[in-house]
Amino acid sequence: MKRIRFSALLIVAALTLLLALSTGGAADKDAKETPLIPPRKGESKTIKLFNGKDLDGWEGHKDLWSVQDGVIVAKNTKPIKVSTYLLTKDKYSDFRLTATVKLVQSEMHSGIAFWGKAAPDKGDKYTYAGHLVMFPSGWGMYDLYGRNGLKVDGGPAKKAGKQHDWNDLEILAQGNRVRVAVNGKPVVDWRDPQPNRIKSGPIGLQLHSNKVPQEVHFKDLTLTTFPEDKLMTVK
Numbered sequence: 001m002k003r004i005r006f007s008a009l010l011i012v013a014a015l016t017l018l019l020a021l022s023t024g025g026a027a028d029k030d031a032k033e034t035p036l037i038p039p040r041k042g043e044s045k046t047i048k049l050f051n052g053k054d055l056d057g058w059e060g061h062k063d064l065w066s067v068q069d070g071v072i073v074a075k076n077t078k079p080i081k082v083s084t085y086l087l088t089k090d091k092y093s094d095f096r097l098t099a100t101v102k103l104v105q106s107e108m109h110s111g112i113a114f115w116g117k118a119a120p121d122k123g124d125k126y127t128y129a130g131h132l133v134m135f136p137s138g139w140g141m142y143d144l145y146g147r148n149g150l151k152v153d154g155g156p157a158k159k160a161g162k163q164h165d166w167n168d169l170e171i172l173a174q175g176n177r178v179r180v181a182v183n184g185k186p187v188v189d190w191r192d193p194q195p196n197r198i199k200s201g202p203i204g205l206q207l208h209s210n211k212v213p214q215e216v217h218f219k220d221l222t223l224t225t226f227p228e229d230k231l232m233t234v235k
Contacts (some may be wrong), residue, residue, distance in 0.1 A: 034193040037175035040094045042226040049088060049097075049203065049221040060086035060126050064207055072218040074110070074207040080214075082124040083144075085113060085204035093200040096227035097171045101135055103164055104215040109137035113204035114173060115197070119145055128204045133171055133180055133188070136161045141178070141190065146197060150190070157187040166217075170233040184235035 049057065052070045065086045066073050072086065092114065103110060116130015122145060129145040139161060140154035160182040161167050170181040176195040180188035192198060205218055 034191050035176065035195055036191070037177070037195050037198075039174035039177075039229055040226065042094070044224060044226040046222060046224045049223050050219065052219075055086070057089055058086050059089060060084065060205075070219060072205065072221075074205065074216040074218070075105075075214065076207060076210070077213050079211045080207065080209050082122060082127050083209045084124050084126045084207050085118075085128045086207075087118060087126060087128070087202040087204050089202070091200045091202055092223065092225060093198075094174045094226050095171075096224045096232065097169075097173075097203065098220065098222050098233060099169050099218055100166050100220045101169055102166045102217040103136050104217055106210060106212055106214040107137055107163075108208045108210050108212075108214060109134045109139070110208060110216040111135060111142070111206040112169070112171060113144060113206060114171070114201060115199055116144065116201045116204075117199060118202070126204075128206075130199065130201055130204075131178070131192075132206065133169075133178070135167060135169060135182070136163050139182075139187070141188065143197070147194075152188055152190050156185070157182050160185040160187055168233060170231055172227065172231055174227075174229060179231055181231045181233050184233055186231055186234055 050072060054067055055065060061084055064074060064076055111132045111134040113128040113130050113132045116128055119127050119129035132142040132144050134140050134142060138154055139157035141150040141152040143150055168183050172179040176192040176198060178190050207216060
């Protein structure tokens with residue numbers, strides 16, 4: 001009886017080891033097979049996405065987005081069933097975006113979306129399908145109406161970020177690589193293993209679906225097309 005039990009334990013241990021090796025091998029395979037798409041080439045120019053006065057160049061629900069004292073304010077008092085966005089009218093592929101952002105009310109994260117498109121078929125004229133850099137709360141990255149949560153560790157951003165205060169955010173998107181800095185500290189360096197999902201698309205500021213009132217602020221939004229290949233705000 002003892003020999004049978006011992007043999008069974010050995011079989012279980014062997015299967016566990018094989019599963020672990022198999023899983024690790026698959027992860028390593030995914031990492032090795034992620035293509036290295038180089039930065040795209042084009043005219044490099046710096047654009048102030050927000051003029052500090054009004055929402056010229058942007059589109060979204062006028063009852064949810066406004067400008068107050070040089071700040072873009074996203075605010076809802078009634079429940080929002082589907083996350084909605086303030087979208088740039090122009091589209092971008094490779095870019096550096098710097099912004100100063102603040103979650104004022106609620107604990108739900110907001111974010112900045114890119115490499116995608118408006119998806120009115122999902123329940124809101126201004127919702128977005130594409131990549132999202134989240135702030136604050138969960139931080140990390142998300143594939144909206146795609147793969148959902150992406151394999152990005154939000155821990156470094158949580159340490160660098162502030163929950164209900166201003167955060168300086170830099171997003172550097174080139175090729176299939178996304179780098180993010182928060183308050184002068186690099187927190188994300190990730191390559192999309194499925195670059196076919198990457199599209200030249202609008203920049204979207206997120207007001208998340210929620211049952212409670214929210215308020216999020218955005219200011220100092222500056223974008224450089226086809227930028228230099230490094231984070232510029234890292235101290």
